Amino acid sequence: MLPRERQLPSAPQGNADALRWLRLGGAFLLLLPLTACEHIELLNPKGDIAAQEKTLILVALGLMLLVVIPVMVLTVVFAWRYRASNTKATYAPTWAHSTSIEVVIWTIPCLIVTTLAVMIWETTHTLDPYKPLITKNQPVRVEVVALNWKWLFIYPDYGIASVNHLAIPVDTPIEFKLTAESMMNSFFIPQLGSQIYAMAGMRTQLHLIANEPGTYEGLSSAFSGPGFSDMHFDVAATNAEDFAGWIAKVKDSPLKLDAATYQTLEQPSIKNPVTVYAGVEPALFDTIVNRFMSGRMSEMAFATSDVCTAQTLPPIAWNKN
Template sequence: MVNKTFERVSIPLGAGLVACLSGCSKLDVLDPKGSVGMAEKSLISTATMAMLIVVVPVIVMILVFAWRYRASNRNATYAPRWAHSTAIETVVWTVPTLIILFLGILTWNTTHELDPYRPIESAVKPIKVEVVALDWKWLFIYPELGVASVNQLAFPVGTPVDFKITSDSVMNSFFIPQLGSQIYAMAGMQTQLHLIADHAGDYAGISANYSGKGFSDMKFRALAVTPAQFDAWVEKVKASPRRLDMNAYNSVAQPSEKEPVRYFASVDSKLFNNIIAKYNNGNVLDLQNSNCRTKG
């Protein structure tokens, strides 16, 4: 079982590696467009600066000592029996201890504030999206609107998005770098994530966990648009001739690579729960409280 708190603080290294491997021209995680992403960028910056308080002086002292005590410098003090300095011991133990304490408190507070299961406070009603990781594509279901899409996610700017996430394949990781955070998608289990976009834009979405040969193209677009544009997008989806029931879903779930965007004008209201429940003898496992509930 994945510790949901750890998923927030694992972002700096994981996001950097994923961005580099995917050929991004810049680290999108350092160009956030939502409040969650901004808070994570602040955490990364603060932690990096705190660690540089030790790293930079150590690098400087290595160079200074190497130069000062080189073999050709006869003016340097030669003290072969030197063994202890209280002042040096105090500095080398006190400074790192204070930094570790500072980072520990910072990480503790931030990981609780950025708990992916914690709803975003807003006067705007959240929009609910159910996410299914497949081989090698993403399925987005809008249970309140009765529509679905493949490899394209849309939501109004300034509106919290409440995600419920699962996988109908191997473990994946759902990640929109510029909006912040990533959380795992696991077969037979349901995780949650809350995000918000403060700026309109077309943002890259990726899988941040290797899942086989089609992994490199398991990407989607997250469209943060105005309410009017979102309504137009919904009408566009509803105009699709496709319907997503369990039989159609079985076809969609077949492994495929570089899957184009597809829309479904209607969707089985129990589809998401049925996907999870088929791994759990008819039960839905929610990692928030680690309990099973009977499929409705």
């Protein structure tokens, strides 16, 4: 006689329900920190550009959730209503089409896409990083050079520079001109908005403004090698008086940023301390941008001279013999 198969004891229903609710509670606790906007710098703007970008993000997210949330809810509703044990639900295995449902599932997404397209068209022009900001205060010009792996800020109107520290006055437009020493980097101050790339041999622009005093974090948001994780800088937004005091303090520094100092500074290094320079080589930023163009200009000039010479040479007389 064959022995009967033994059935494993099943877990009590109460314990299974408790375990399920425990898992759900754990998932909720893990997601809870994401709801604190104070810990998400992008959603805690301190400047007008960042505030407009936050509004754009939230509005776009809300419009997309108009589709996502009903779909998620209806998935659960349909699964519950048309379960096998519900004999009251209509059983229609040959159903294939409903005009009213087709109208709903196509009209709503088309309206959302149209709304997003119009909104993005308008904000693309409004938040153009090259577009100057108009205020009653004169803008402050800052030339930014992405080095490996540090940031160099040059203030051409004041003849000073700093490494890994950006000081700006509040309620004043900041006109950035950006380039990179070698590898491409991405300049980003989340609480002020508008990330933009910095590339070697190219000049890009960015206009930002800080409306509240404070110290904000700046970073590179594009991977650029082993020192990328430490490529941060502080942004000190202060009132006009404190900004003028910082300028005066920097001008007392014994360091000068000349060509020789820059050649040392541009060497790859990690975790550089904040350094300020009281003097800057004239047109240093333009020199950095154009340093890769000198050889090309010489080649172009040489090629042009060759073409001109070839055009002026007399035709070759071939000897038919």
